[in-house]
Amino acid sequence: MSVSPGVWPREKPRPTPSRGEELVWEALRGGLPAGWYAWHSLRIRRGPGRETEGDFVIAAPDRGLLVLEVKGGRIEMRDGRFFQNRREMDPAPRAQGLSFVRALVDRLHAEACGPPAFGVATCFPQTAFDAGPTQDDVAQLVLGEQDLPWLERALPALFERACPPPRAARGPWIERLHRLWCETWTPKLALGHRAALDAERRVRLDEQQLAVLDSLADNASLLVEGGAGTGKTLLAREAALRFAAAGKRVLLACFTAGLAHWVREQTRAAGLVVDTVRGLAVELLKQAGEPVGDFDSPGFWEEVPLRAASDALPKLGRPFDAIVVDEAQDFSENDWMLVLELSGERPLWAFHDPGQAFWPERHVPRERFAARFALQRPYRCPPGVQALADLYLGRKADEAALRAALADGTLRIVVCPTRSSVADKAALEIDKLLGEKFAPGDIAVLSVRGRTHRDSILRLGRLGRHTLVAATDKALDGSIVGDTFLRFKGLERPAIVVTDFHLLADEARGVRMHIALTRALAAARIVLAREDLSRDEALGRLASA
Incomplete structure (x- = not known):
């Protein structure tokens, strides 16, 4: 780390109630x-609950460091005792400065660093005098108000009086001082840790969501519309x-088997059944003694929902007292036929x-x-x-949010030289995510085409050393x-x-990318070949930016 000479902070002193410290900084x-x-205001920790501070630490590269203890207000000495504003x-x-300089030098030594020499002096920036106090430990080691305009001459002389002769310095002691003082600190949290911290916030119901649930008693039929990530599945669950807590037999119907499996594992209650509408249709046919037919x-x-x-x-009657449907936009006409027959009124x-x-x-x-x-x-x-997901649906995108996501690593576009290198690059991205403190069960690789395509x-x-499992696999929770x-x-x-x-047709791009991207809670990685980027x-615009 390279440190520029001068006073730190650059723009103004650190917050302080002392006008005297402000005058010295100026x-x-x-x-x-x-x-x-x-x-100004260098603080170090000496142990649990023990901190110490130096008002100013001054460093001369060839001479050493000087701790300058500042006492503002009117300073005088009477009856062998110092008084500040009476x-x-x-x-x-000098007591605080002496304690601090010992702690500071010990800290530097622990880092294999050390100044050529060190000492302590005192400054009374609001007290002017012709001759300083004669008490031996402070004699000739005090600056007053009259010295402030002439520090360029006063400080070298003060160093000679306050510090012993210099010896060879050890290590980058000035850089270490600057690091202890801490010029800048940009909080950075590993994406995986950030995701964990966000988890609780996501599952809390807000006032709008609670209003939906409060409608249970008033609305026998309710259609709730919401974009990706607005909490639809949370509310459906x-x-x-x-409904189940009120003693009703309830069906929570999903479209995909993966979602049904996850919700079933997370939602267990007496009287509650979680299933896909088509999986339920097969079970109803079995219960009624009807032939199921050939799955393939x-x-x-x-056709199976209509048959059920x-x-x-x-034969079976209506086995449920209430029905909740999630991902309703994906249900076909036959799926709805079964749902409506199951619900009746x-x-x-x-x-x-x-x-x-x-x-x-x-x-x-809707009717x-x-x-x-x-x-x-x-x-x-x-x-x-x-x-980015909104952009794929033709909506106006938040450009500032896009730039910020690319800058902080939330969103990354990985461009591969060839299509044959995509798998290796995807494996590398998984390695990087694991390095960002994500667990295997935090990661999903999503194809925008289909798992049965021969080139998928x-x-x-x-991918590399990482085994992939399907969304319906029982090992889902702990696996990629x-x-x-x-x-x-x-x-x-x-x-x-x-x-x-490379398997994605242009006309199918929008909805597929929107769905895929909106599965991400903390980070999204897009891995594609250069020829597909064009x-x-x-993505082409973002990659070039």
Whole structure:
């Protein structure tokens, strides 16, 4: 670390109630000898609960350091005792300086550093005198108000009186002094730690979200709309739990198996069932004794909800007293047919985000819902990641947030020289995230294409030394997930790595990227080849910036 000579702080003294210290700082700023250093208010810790401070530490590179103890106000000596503004001084003027300089030199020695010499002097900046006190320990070691305009001459003479002859210095003692004083400190928290600290804030319900839950008793059917990260899944889960606490049999229906698995593991209550609507359809057919059919046959999963509604429910009746639907924008017409048959006139709550609608032909039956509510405040994504996600939906982006995210590492665009190098670069990004204090269970690698495509990075099963598991894997919580953006819908991870851009058609880019990016709680990494960067206007502009 290189330290420039002069007085520190540069602009004004550190906060102090002492006008005397302010006067000395002003005098040093204009009168410090060339090539010398001075620090105002240098504090060091001597142990638990024990701190000491020097008003000013002055360093002459070839001569040593001098601790200058400042006593403002009117200083005089009567009956062998010092008085400050007519009040007796206790301790005496030099006592604090002597204690501090011993602690300071000990600290420097512990760092294998040491000045050529050291000493202590006193300054009475608001007391002028022709001759100083004659008490032996302070004689000729005191500066007064009359000396302040002439420090450039007074300080070298004071050093000669206060310090013993210099010896060879040890180590970069001036740089170490500056570090102890601490010119600047920019708080930096590892992204993984930042994500952990944010976790509690994200799960707290705000007034708007509580207003939704307070509607349970008043609205038998409610459609809640909210963008990514506004707390829809949190509210869906809480609403289901409240219905169950009231003694109702409740279905919490999800679209993806990954989300259903996660919610089921996090949400256990008597009378509560968590399932995908199509997985539930299969179970209803089994319970009714109806043939399920071949899972792999064309159209099976699209038709099975309709079959359950028409063939199973007439035999079983309605097994639930209330239904809560999450990711409602992804439910097909047949999915809704089963949900509406299950609910009848019973309570039905649905949570949806039109911005994440992947299938344009699918729609929420709004006419079924007597009341609607809009969540406005996003909680999940860091502002810069959210800004990029908004950009993919054609919304106005927060440019300042984007720049800040790129600068602080929240958002990173990793451009690979070739498509064949993307997997290795993605593995390296995972290593870096682990180095940023993320755990394996904090990271998800998301393909913007599909896991069954022969060229998908997910087909590798691992990236470098890291094994990937699907979003539906039982080892999900402690492992790095490797799955598609669609199968990961509704889920979230502190760190997201987005890839497989070479498989992405331009017309499908917007919604896919929006969904993938909004899974990130703390950091997003976008890994793509240079030739694919040129096809993405948003990323190309950011990468060049």
